Amino acid sequence: MSPESLERLRSTIRDVPDFPQPGILFKDITPVLADPELLNEAIEGMTEAFAGQKVDKVVGIDARGFIFGALIAQRLGAGFIPVRKKGKLPWQTRGVDYSLEYGKNSVEMHVDALAPREKVVLADDLLATGGTAGAALQLIQESGADLLGSVFFIELAFLNGREKLAETGPVHALLTF
Ligand SMILES: O=P(O)(O)OC[C@H]1O[C@H](OP(=O)(O)OP(=O)(O)O)[C@H](O)[C@@H]1O
Numbered sequence: 001m002s003p004e005s006l007e008r009l010r011s012t013i014r015d016v017p018d019f020p021q022p023g024i025l026f027k028d029i030t031p032v033l034a035d036p037e038l039l040n041e042a043i044e045g046m047t048e049a050f051a052g053q054k055v056d057k058v059v060g061i062d063a064r065g066f067i068f069g070a071l072i073a074q075r076l077g078a079g080f081i082p083v084r085k086k087g088k089l090p091w092q093t094r095g096v097d098y099s100l101e102y103g104k105n106s107v108e109m110h111v112d113a114l115a116p117r118e119k120v121v122l123a124d125d126l127l128a129t130g131g132t133a134g135a136a137l138q139l140i141q142e143s144g145a146d147l148l149g150s151v152f153f154i155e156l157a158f159l160n161g162r163e164k165l166a167e168t169g170p171v172h173a174l175l176t177f
C-alpha cells in the first residue's frame with residue numbers, strides 16, 4: 001500500500017473528543033466507510049498480510065468489526081463468523097467477559113461456529129487496550145481452530161493492546177496512532 005493511500009486513510013479518520021465518555025479521543029471511521037475508494041483501500045491493506053494463505057474463516061467482532069471482517073472474508077474467499085455482544089446469538093454459545101478502553105462487556109460465539117484446525121483470522125476496526133480482541137481470541141482458541149493472526153484497521157499504540165495479544169500470534173494494523 002502506497003504512503004499516499006495510507007496518509008489519505010489516516011487523515012480521513014475523524015477525532016471526536018470525550019466520546020463516549022470524558023477523556024476518550026474517539027476514532028470515528030465512518031468517513032472512511034462512506035468513501036468507496038478509501039474503503040476498498042482499507043480492505044486491500046488489511047488483507048495483504050494474509051495474501052497467498054489459505055484462510056477458512058474470518059472472525060469479526062460486533063459491531064464495527066463486522067464491516068471490516070465480512071469484507072476481508074469476501075476478499076480472501078473465506079467464510080465470516082460473528083463474535084457478538086452477549087445475548088444476541090440465537091444458538092448455543094460460549095462467552096467471555098472483558099474490559100475495554102471505556103468499560104466492561106461480554107462477547108459470545110456459537111459453539112459450532114469454528115471447527116478444530118480451521119485456519120482463522122481475527123478482524124476488528126480498532127485495537128486499543130486489547131481487551132475485546134483478547135476475549136475473541138480466547139473464544140477462537142477454545143474452539144480448537146488455528147489462528148493465523150489478527151488484523152486491525154487502527155491501533156492505538158499508547159494503550160499497549162499489542163502486548164496483550166503477543167502470545168496469540170501475529171498482530172497486524174494498517175494505521176497506528
Ligand atoms: O482494545 P479495546 O480496549 O478492547 O477496544 C477496542 C474495541 O472497542 C470498540 O468496540 P465497542 O465495544 O465500542 O463496540 P462497537 O463496535 O459496537 O462500537 C472497537 O470496535 C473494538 O472492538
Ligand SMILES: Nc1ncnc2[nH]cnc12
Nearest residue numbers: 024025026027101126128
Ligand atoms: N478511542 C477509541 N476510538 C474508537 N473506538 C475505540 N474503541 C476503544 N477505544 C476506542
